[in-house]
Amino acid sequence: MTVETTVTLWMVDEVPARMIYAGRRWRVTDTPTRLRESVWAVPLEEPRSLYGWRFQATDEDGASFVFDVYRAEDDWHVHRTYA
Template sequence: MERLQEFVEVWSGESGEPARLVWRARRFRVTDVPTPLVGTADWWQPLGAHDAAPGRPPLAIAGWRFQASADDGETHVFDIGHDGEHWRLLRVFD
């Protein structure tokens, strides 16, 4: 699956999990429980070249994967990430 780099608008619930998004002028509502995508914590990046043994670098939520549906029933699984300013669509699974 190729990685996309499209901007999307995302609305979150009280817990911070995505509740809906707008992609290509279409609104999709989240229809399952979002799964956090984890990556190395930002504050660890300057230390990334060092060996973190025994263990691994600390992780943080880097994005979300969730199923969402449009009003007409069109449904996809979306991977999104935040670049510090904007939400980006990373992948779409049909």
């Protein structure tokens, strides 16, 4: 599913470790993969350097999803989730 939702992301040594998304707390439960501009499926409205991460995260109830997140000017956004 494609979404464009702001997320609060905590980093450890510049790698995602935890986040708050959709009102839930998530813990990164695999090794995140850095994403570069070439992987984004939607064109950007303004040219800029875009990077992000793909990782699996698990919430407090044990639900796990894979997330693609990217850094905008001042915050992080979830671009896509995979069940």
